[in-house]
Amino acid sequence: MKANCAASVFIGISLDGFIARENGELDWLTESAAALGDTGYDDFMASVDTLVIGRNTYETIQAFGEWPYAGKRVLVLSSTVRAVTAPDATVHATLDDIVEVLNRDGARRAYVDGGATIQSFLRAGLLTDLTITHAPVLLGSGVPLFGPLERDVQLTLTGMRELGAGFTQTTYDIVRGISE
Numbered sequence: 001m002k003a004n005c006a007a008s009v010f011i012g013i014s015l016d017g018f019i020a021r022e023n024g025e026l027d028w029l030t031e032s033a034a035a036l037g038d039t040g041y042d043d044f045m046a047s048v049d050t051l052v053i054g055r056n057t058y059e060t061i062q063a064f065g066e067w068p069y070a071g072k073r074v075l076v077l078s079s080t081v082r083a084v085t086a087p088d089a090t091v092h093a094t095l096d097d098i099v100e101v102l103n104r105d106g107a108r109r110a111y112v113d114g115g116a117t118i119q120s121f122l123r124a125g126l127l128t129d130l131t132i133t134h135a136p137v138l139l140g141s142g143v144p145l146f147g148p149l150e151r152d153v154q155l156t157l158t159g160m161r162e163l164g165a166g167f168t169q170t171t172y173d174i175v176r177g178i179s180e
Helices: 041-046 055-062 095-104 115-123
Strands: 006-014 018-020 050-054 073-077 089-092 109-113 129-135 155-162 168-174
Touching: 006 041, 006 115, 050 055, 050 095, 050 115, 055 073, 055 115, 073 095, 089 095, 109 115
Parallel strands: 006 109, 006 129, 050 073, 050 109, 073 089
Antiparallel strands: 006 018, 129 168, 155 168
């Protein structure tokens, strides 16, 4: 099943490709956040009408206190969570369920977040673009952004810029039809 909307990633990673420490901690990223300057996140979020996140990402965001996605539809992809308490959030057990909801609700652009969720969308050929902010740190181990793939995924570089504190940001469109 294919989504009728754009499915985008906007994420920070360590230089060695991890989105979090083994224990899920993001201290290496959040401690530098103030020095980054404008990352484009606010403009990106203004273009998004739906978020698709996994259980781990949902639990991490819940621990922040105030729900940061008020006014956005949030779809939690999880086979273990049965219900969520966040406003405008629902749980869906399969990727097909998520795509069905995106299509039924007429989503225009979905923000896909969380390692396993991003990997599922990528393997299914559902992602359209990636914005990756590279932190100038090597973690050595952690939660990888990308996992095993059945085929190469070709990308087209659409933007690159230097942010504050030694961070860089690259944006890619995912090329369709070459290896699908």
